[in-house]
Amino acid sequence: MNADMEEQEDELLAFQSIFDSEEFVRDESKSAGEIRVSVELPSEFIVALKEGKQYELSFLPPLLLSFELPEDYPSSSPPSFTLTCSWLTHTQLSALSAQLTDLYRATAGAVVLFSWVQFLKEDALRFLDIHTLLELPSDEHSTHSTDSQGAVALIQNTSNDSHHIAQASDVREAEQTLQTSEFKLLIYNATQKQKAFATTVFDCGVCFMGWLGSDCVQLSECGHIFCQACLAEFCKLQITEGNIRAVTCPEADCSATPTPAQVKRLVGEELFSRYDRLLLQSTLDCMADVVYCPRRTCGSAVIVEKSSTAALCSVCRFAFCVTCKKTYHGTVLCVSVCVSEGLRALLDDYASGSNKRQSLLESRYGQSRMQNTMEDLLSESWIDSNSKYCPHCFCRIEKNRGCNMMTCSQCGQSFCWACLSRLGNDSGRHFFDTPCSLHQYD
Structure with a gap:
């Protein structure tokens, strides 16, 4: 050679x-x-x-x-x-x-x-x-x-x-x-970036240990990186507790969310099905034009027109009244509205009557029915007196402490408890430019 x-x-x-x-x-x-x-x-x-x-x-x-x-x-x-x-x-x-x-x-x-x-x-x-x-x-x-x-x-x-x-x-x-x-x-470009990511060492934002990119997850919205074990445990905990709105980036003050594909890889098929179902439920609950079919065997979401009280379930074909959740009754006032005064009078009679009077009413209408109706009425009365509807998603909200600047736990909308006005980024100005007080409400 x-x-x-x-x-x-x-x-x-x-x-x-x-x-x-x-x-x-x-x-x-x-x-x-x-x-x-x-x-x-x-x-x-x-x-x-x-x-x-x-x-x-x-x-x-x-x-x-x-x-x-x-x-x-x-x-x-x-x-x-x-x-x-x-x-x-x-x-x-x-x-x-x-x-x-x-x-x-x-x-x-x-x-x-x-x-x-x-x-x-x-x-x-x-x-x-x-x-x-x-x-x-x-x-x-x-x-x-x-x-x-x-x-x-x-x-x-x-x-x-x-x-x-x-x-x-x-x-x-x-x-x-x-x-x-x-x-x-x-x-x-995407393939090569993934290869480079997989062979690079990153510090997890939760456990602060160094991990190869192949053992990490990067959130596309914010770019924060966490090891798969920490992020999986975080997501599993939130989904198990039903707090799917908290399935976000673990970094402080970061509201970015992992993609559905990332969540599925992290938590598995069973928990992801729960996450997907609860996320859909939460999204529908935030929509003002969505109600649910009152049939216990159905419960499907139904989109309603704002100008009408009629709704038709597309799954079981049940036509019902949006107000009273009973079978649709046309333009006639809801049965619950018509009998509310008589029902309240009857329940007041039951609540204030003697034992003999209560026994008589129970024998006439049924003991369990009278007691359950009384409990429902008291519960509804308490809710009416101690809660208000969110001006965005109409979810019931109770205010038990703090100032009048509220945040709906369901949809995240900020609003004034006194006048129910929606508040934007400059929410503090509302309490100086209007009669509403930040700390007191009569």
Whole structure:
């Protein structure tokens, strides 16, 4: 084996030890191979499409350097190579190819493949005067390549094209299908970001221990990172207790929420079903135009018109009155309204009557019915006297202490307890510009 062959073998063995199988593939039948070079991008790198769309990317598909080493390389001849890329123009690839040839000449007969890779990875964009903005080639359905003589090959991605250039015939079929489309660029960028995240160590915001990204979850809304164990335990606790509105970022003062897919992976199928059901229930409860079918065997959500008291359940087809929750009775006043005075008189008679009078009423209407009705009336009376409706979701709210600036625990709406006005960001101004008092209410 002569000196050139020994240097070639040493160079290829070094490449096999430095790069993994996705980056370098050697052709064992000859001194040849393929190297995929991922170009380093500066921060806030923008890719502009011809339609005017722009995306900030951290990774671009790699350049493919296919090479074959002649017998007199490196002493006398440079490698024969093909440079292929989907997001550079013919002119840009020709310039890079010429620079690779110049780099070989500058080495004075030394091995050059590693220098080529370093140049393409670290200096290619700067050499092409591309800094923070890349405008994609206009032909979005082709993969461009140049050979070592500087001839530009255009590989069309159409099945009936018979004009493939011979210099690019050794490019693998997978590279021929690579197109400069926004879909493939975004997919590649997302895949590489996930790989980089999985191999990076992060401090969990709950247990403050270092974890590989593969064992962590990053919330997309806020970017906060937690280990899977801590975030899973946090979410499971909130869902088990039915406090699904608290399934948020554990970071203090952060209201971001994990995606449904993240919640499902963290808590499992069974708890996620409960979470999904309670989240839907909570959302419906916050909607002023939603009531529930009063049938105990149904209970489905029903959307009602604000101008009507009629509702029709789409599941069991039960038509009912929104006010009294009984069978719809047209424009006639609700039965509960008509008999309320008589019922209250009867219950007052029962409550204030002697034992003999109570026994008489119980024998006439039933003991359990009288006692249960009395309890219901007292409960409703207490609720009416001690609670108000939220002006946003109409949920009953009790105020047992504190000032008149209230926050609904159901929908989160801030409002004034005195006049039930909704309060915005500048809520304190309401209590200075209106007759409402912040701390007292008559």
